[in-house]
Amino acid sequence: MRLRPRHRPGRLSMHARVALLTAIGVMFAVAVVSLSGWYMMRKRMYENLDAQLQSDAQTAAQAETPDDALHDMYAADLPASDWRDEMDDLPAEAQRLLDADGPPPPIIVRFLDADGVPVSSTEGAEWLGSAHPPPILIADRRIGVDLDDAGPGELRVYRVATVATDDGAVQVARLVTGIEGVLEDLLFLVAYVGFLGALLSGVVGWGVARTGLRPLHRLTGAVEDVARTQDLHSVITVDGQDEIARLATAFNRMMTALNTAKAAQQQLVQDAGHELRTPLTSLRNNVELLTYAETQADSGRTLAAEDRARLLRDLGTQAEELTALTAELVELAMENTDPEPLVPLDLADVVHGAVTRARARWPGIVFAVTIAHAVMDGQPGGLARMVLNLLDNAAKWSPQGGVVEVRLRISPSGGRAVLTVADEGPGIGEPDRPKVFERFYRAAEARSMPGSGLGLAIVAQVVATHGGDAEAGASLSGGAELRVSLPVSGRQRQFLGKPATAS
Structure with missing residues (x-):
């Protein structure tokens, strides 16, 4: 961060501006009052003169x-x-x-x-x-x-x-x-007193500005120290409840938000580097093995066709994993830096669209859907990504021909929409349930399965953006059940009492 100079060339400091404006204001007030008094005095003197002349x-x-x-x-x-x-x-x-x-x-x-x-x-x-x-x-x-x-x-x-x-x-x-001489002397006196008053007010204004702006100078110095040292843990002492105190409080909150964002960015970079290291190492080893086999072809030392095909399949799988991981990292970064605006929508339409895409991607899985209308203000793209990630996670863990139950209902209080996705897979152990929505977290049973560990993290991030909650549990069939609760808007009242639809 590059610091700007405190004062631009040709511009007065705030102290000087306050003093100058104070002097101008006092001079204007003195001029108005003095000239008004001088005019009234002149008028009264001539009125007295006219009365004396008539007498x-x-x-x-x-x-x-x-x-x-x-x-x-x-x-x-x-x-x-x-x-x-x-x-x-x-x-x-x-x-x-x-x-x-x-x-x-x-x-x-x-x-x-x-x-x-x-x-x-x-x-x-x-x-x-x-x-x-x-x-x-x-x-x-x-x-x-x-x-x-x-x-x-x-x-x-x-x-x-x-x-x-x-x-x-x-x-x-x-x-x-004689009258004009008195009026001229009075006018000179008024101008002299006005000048002295303006000069005195400028001095007083300078002192008032220096005293009143002292907290602002302290705040400016603290901000400049932060910009110079890049220390986002600095906290500015807040005194009182005036505008300067409010500014200091807002700056402290901004520093906290920046520190949190910086920590999240560093954590994301560290986690991404850790997660990318394994597939990149495996990909490099397979490429080196294929390259070595090609160089030894003339000596008759070649890979068997079955081994060569297996290596190529591994390369394709690893490339797909890297592509998915990169895409999910980009999605996480976009959510942090360029959030999608909130618009009125029906979550039921979002779920219908995501289920249609999931059925095309997982033809061997049956999706049983029961949906009620849920009107809310949300991000269409983010909510669609969230629902599709839940469906992909459930389909990935379900056996061939398994059933994924998708239910969208309104809570009994009528204030929240609850989306539940249950599968018939092995389920999630109780120690792992609080952690499944963390970035790059994968349970021991899941490390042999393809995936980056970011899908449910994106779900948690989208849900948090909408002021909702996400939790993991067990389904009636013993598989995993992921529940998402989101607040609905006041327009939801028009759908109260209407039955849910199934597909």
């Missing part, structure tokens, strides 16, 4: 001259603003006014006649420019209130309230540079 305009409407109105509003206590210190880049019109008339006054009062033309004003009225259509309309109708921004050119430095009077309208304007 001032009502007061100015009762004065006779702009100066009287200004005196009534105590404007003399308001300091002037020096724009030369506050703004460096002014529009040309604003720069001209600043050079000619000085800085804009904090408050301007201006009276309009019925046509909206200024007739009198306090100093600095040039900063307001000419009256706009809404104030002109108010002066003409002598009714209504208007709030608007004003200033030279596109520069809006005043907030203006226009209120109707008996002779036209009066305008009161207040300078907004």
Whole structure:
């Protein structure tokens, strides 16, 4: 197993990603909250300014001259603003006014006649420019209130309230540079605090990630050790019940499954090597004997025709045994690595098909079949192989003309299908019955018979895959009786009460 590098070039570590995402999240939250607060503050300040302007305009409407109105509003206590210190880049019109008339006054009062033309004003009225259509309309109708921004050119430095009077309208304007200065300072403060908050959150996120991911680092180190040492017996210590603990538990289970599979693979290879050694040795000896006889033909030392025919028959038999053994080994390996999917089926149909094939392979054996419907979810190929192996085993041990009884029934509880195959052979001794389903196991009486010892092992494997049980016993005639129990599905209820069929 080749280890991948911990970090790919150009990618951040998990610590860095957690810290970065935390900083971005905090920055976003701070930005949303701060900008919302700044906007609400701006709105409230301008609402207060508008209320003050309307109150001032009502007061100015009762004065006779702009100066009287200004005196009534105590404007003399308001300091002037020096724009030369506050703004460096002014529009040309604003720069001209600043050079000619000085800085804009904090408050301007201006009276309009019925046509909206200024007739009198306090100093600095040039900063307001000419009256706009809404104030002109108010002066003409002598009714209504208007709030608007004003200033030279596109520069809006005043907030203006226009209120109707008996002779036209009066305008009161207040300078907004102070408000805008406060808002700019507040915006800078918000940005500064947001930056510091994001920086602090990144540091905190790094620490949280380092602490929270420490178990994951331990798990990663353990996995890397297993990959490096190939030691499948390693067990990772599980602490707690969080996601990391669940991952460690799943890894331990995977290690157990891999260790079991590796042990089974090694056992299969060892058993196969042991079982193949004997037929291969016998096959090689017979081939060498035939080869030696051919080389001695010129000297007159030849094998008798009967001996030669016997050797050839032995070679054919040994080749067939090797072919069967290889096929069964392949079947076992396929069951382990590429399992067949489960599909709905009737086990009775599978048994019928296997019996048809067994009758063709064993014409000298009588197969007496009694079958009931058994609906289940299973592997058609695996179940067919399992039933045929049971039938081949029974036929192999039965005498010529013997009867193999095949019965498929539903258990009294209705939850399992029971397949029984009984023969009239010598039977299986009690000490051997628990072992007949093991790989390559052959009883002492069976070692003179052809076979690999894998047929019943395949039966046990298929049965275990379907959640069933297999056991060996004695038949009424004294032969062997092999029983397989498999769970049926809920669809089996439709066949309850129907009689079994015989053939």
